[in-house]
Amino acid sequence: MILTLAVSGYRSLRDIVLPLDRITLVTGANGSGKSSLYRSIRLLAEVSQGRAIASLAAEGGLNSTLWAGPEAFSRSMKRGEVPVQGTVRKNVISLKLGFADEDYGYAIDLGLPADAGRSFFSMDPEIKVEALWAGEALSRSNEIAGRSGPTVKVLNERGQRLPVVQNLARFDSMMTHAADPKDGLELLVLRERMRAWRFYDHLRTDRDAPARFPKIGTRTPVLSADGGDLAAALQTILEIGDEVALAEAIDDAFPGAAIEVTVNDGYFELLMQQKGLLRPLKTGELSDGTLRYLLLTAALLSPRPAPLVVLNEPETSLHPSLLQPLARLISKAAENTQVIVVSHADDLVSFLAEQPGCVRYDLRKELGETVVDNVEVPRWAWPKR
Incomplete structure (x- = not known):
C-alpha cells in the first residue's frame, strides 16, 4: 500500500506531500x-512504462505543465498587501514526483534540457535524478539505487554503490533500463508493482462505446481502460472470481436484476435481465448510468486485484440512487486493493468517508496553488541533483 504521495512543481501542485490510506478520497x-493530482499519479505510472516524456509532451510539454506561479509566496503576498510577483529564484526549475509504500520509495526529478534551443526535441524534459530507497523517507543510509545524469548506481550485497549503467539517455528512466534480476532486483520489483496500477477515467458509455457491441472474448481478469471487453471481464469474474460479490453488487444497485453472458461464434455479448421486463436487455439498450455501473463493477471486482486502482470521477452519468451502492462496491474492492477516488459528488464522498481505512482531502486554491488544510505531513526528502 502506498503510504505517501509527493508532487512538486506540477501544474497547481507547487509542493504537496500527502499520507494515503486504504481508501483515499480527493474532492474539491x-x-x-x-x-x-490524478494526472500526477498517472504520470508516475507512466515512468515505469517508459512513457513519461511522451505523456508530458501530450500535455503540451514541460513548460506547460510546470507550476506557473512564483517559487515561493511571501507573507505579504498571502495577506494581499502586495501583488503576487516573481522573486529571485533560489532553486532550479523542476517537476518532481514520488511515493513511498510499505517496502520502498521512489522519486524522479525532471528538468529543462541542457541543450535547450539546439535540438528539435528541446521541449522534451530531461530526467535529472532518480532514487529508490527502503523505508519511509530517503536518506543517505537507505538509498538502494540512484541515478544522476547518465549514471545509475545500485547498492550491492557488500553495501557498495556500484555503477550498473553509465550511459543512460536523459530521456530514459532507470526504472526501465536498470531493472535487472541480478543487479537491480528492487528496481524490477517496484517497476512491476507500478505497472500493475490501474486507472479508470475514460470508461465509455456513449452510443458507439465498445462495451455496447459483441466482441471476441478471451479470459479477461483485468478490464481494459475503455471497457470494451466488459462481457469477457464479467464472465471471467463469474468463472474464476467472486461470483457472489458480483451478484450482490448488481442486486444492490438494481434490485431483482441479473446478468448473463452469451457467446455466438466466439463473440461475447452481455445481457441484463431487469425486474418487470419480459426479455433481457442488450448492452446497446442500457442507459449510460447502468452501463457505467456495470463497467465499474467489472473493474473493481477483478479476479486479479491491483495494488492500486485510481478512479477519476466515477460518478459520471450515475443517478444519485447508485452512489451508495457504488460506495459499497468501492469499499468491497478496498479489502484487496488500495483505491484512490477523485470526485466532486458530495453523496459518494460522504458515503465513502464513513468507511474504515478512509482518508479524505478537500482541495482548494489559494493564489493559484492547490492547498490541503489540516494535513499531518509525513517525512519526505527529495533526491538532490
Missing part, C-alpha cells in the same frame, strides 16, 4: 487541482 471545487 472545479479548478481546485483534483485533475492535476
Whole structure:
C-alpha cells in the first residue's frame, strides 16, 4: 500500500506531500487541482512504462505543465498587501514526483534540457535524478539505487554503490533500463508493482462505446481502460472470481436484476435481465448510468486485484440512487486493493468517508496553488541533483 504521495512543481501542485490510506478520497471545487493530482499519479505510472516524456509532451510539454506561479509566496503576498510577483529564484526549475509504500520509495526529478534551443526535441524534459530507497523517507543510509545524469548506481550485497549503467539517455528512466534480476532486483520489483496500477477515467458509455457491441472474448481478469471487453471481464469474474460479490453488487444497485453472458461464434455479448421486463436487455439498450455501473463493477471486482486502482470521477452519468451502492462496491474492492477516488459528488464522498481505512482531502486554491488544510505531513526528502 502506498503510504505517501509527493508532487512538486506540477501544474497547481507547487509542493504537496500527502499520507494515503486504504481508501483515499480527493474532492474539491472545479479548478481546485483534483485533475492535476490524478494526472500526477498517472504520470508516475507512466515512468515505469517508459512513457513519461511522451505523456508530458501530450500535455503540451514541460513548460506547460510546470507550476506557473512564483517559487515561493511571501507573507505579504498571502495577506494581499502586495501583488503576487516573481522573486529571485533560489532553486532550479523542476517537476518532481514520488511515493513511498510499505517496502520502498521512489522519486524522479525532471528538468529543462541542457541543450535547450539546439535540438528539435528541446521541449522534451530531461530526467535529472532518480532514487529508490527502503523505508519511509530517503536518506543517505537507505538509498538502494540512484541515478544522476547518465549514471545509475545500485547498492550491492557488500553495501557498495556500484555503477550498473553509465550511459543512460536523459530521456530514459532507470526504472526501465536498470531493472535487472541480478543487479537491480528492487528496481524490477517496484517497476512491476507500478505497472500493475490501474486507472479508470475514460470508461465509455456513449452510443458507439465498445462495451455496447459483441466482441471476441478471451479470459479477461483485468478490464481494459475503455471497457470494451466488459462481457469477457464479467464472465471471467463469474468463472474464476467472486461470483457472489458480483451478484450482490448488481442486486444492490438494481434490485431483482441479473446478468448473463452469451457467446455466438466466439463473440461475447452481455445481457441484463431487469425486474418487470419480459426479455433481457442488450448492452446497446442500457442507459449510460447502468452501463457505467456495470463497467465499474467489472473493474473493481477483478479476479486479479491491483495494488492500486485510481478512479477519476466515477460518478459520471450515475443517478444519485447508485452512489451508495457504488460506495459499497468501492469499499468491497478496498479489502484487496488500495483505491484512490477523485470526485466532486458530495453523496459518494460522504458515503465513502464513513468507511474504515478512509482518508479524505478537500482541495482548494489559494493564489493559484492547490492547498490541503489540516494535513499531518509525513517525512519526505527529495533526491538532490
